[in-house]
Amino acid sequence: MSESYTPSERSRVRRVHQRGHYDRETLHAVLDAGMICHVGYVIDGQPYVTPTIYWRDGDDVYFHGSSASRMLRQVRDGIPVCLTVTHVDALVVARSGFHCSANYRSAMLFGTAVEVTDEAEKDRVLKDFVEGLLPGHWANMRPPTTQEMKGTIVCRMSVEEASAKIRTGPPVDDEEDYALDCWAGELPITTTIGAPVRDPRLPDGITEPDYLASFKLG
């Protein structure tokens, strides 16, 4: 398997093309740093963009939800999907509005999603999903019932093409503007995980499991 996706007109990064990446290592790093993606799909010519939790297994991306979900009921039959993941890392403050920008890492995946109907695969990937977020919680919680599994749709997206786009570093101003008396730099934006909040109905004797500390985004 090639280390990189081959961009077509659909996935090639046009604007500031030097920010574009097509190799699996870069794409996987962007995907693995997040939890929420935005899935784009079309119904009767109308675009929809639905936020949902996703996870990655090799080159495939999975998402899931209720059997009542409009998004899942539409996309499970293999219609074209665009799945985008975005992390914003900083506001870039430049010496002119034109060069103000954001530092970000994004991945845009093109392909089709199909419903995972094989029960063993569905069991496995749902367990992988929970264990990927909270290693240890699967064994601790109540196992899924047959009815719950029926009420859950899992979709596997096979990625045909993908591109990542990344901007890092300070502003890039016009050379003559560096002499201006104007502050320039970056305002970092960070996502942090706070201290666990107990369910008010949790009995006093149940303490926080160590695996809560392993939850992170990226």
Add this chain to the structure above:
Amino acid sequence: MSESYTPSERSRVRRVHQRGHYDRETLHAVLDAGMICHVGYVIDGQPYVTPTIYWRDGDDVYFHGSSASRMLRQVRDGIPVCLTVTHVDALVVARSGFHCSANYRSAMLFGTAVEVTDEAEKDRVLKDFVEGLLPGHWANMRPPTTQEMKGTIVCRMSVEEASAKIRTGPPVDDEEDYALDCWAGELPITTTIGAPVRDPRLPDGITEPDYLASFKLG
């Protein structure tokens, strides 16, 4: 003007409908808490989802970028657009996988975007945009040139329909599962603004302006 949008089949929240909101106050609060949206549009039946910075003025949402941007060149002519903003507030850890969830606030807007061609409006909304993020920076930085304004497309999205979807609070488990010996609660996810990072090319004498401290998301 009505205080609420009237949902059609396109915008009505189906899954867990009690989480759906259609009033302007709730929608504007979700929009005003963010900086990056995901714009969905269709080219030849293929959905695209492009992350971009947005800002709000009344009921209209604006986004902008280079005249070379594929997204802007496509959507500026009034094709259907879905613009989604999502904030993730917590991972919700339940006593069963089925009830594990996320706390989130999202807004999904349907409408069309048109290019702002009136120069006075374009000047005004770009200034509003910069001043909305960093009040004071507009007067401090070098003003835009005619060439830069030509190289920038600003789009105004007129919102035809919109819905917000919000989940808050602890997990909602099956009644009999509350007796289980399993931790449950929330792991809060917070976005924070870090200390300003100076452009390495900034002269020593230029100190941080007070307005940097006013940058916030929401």
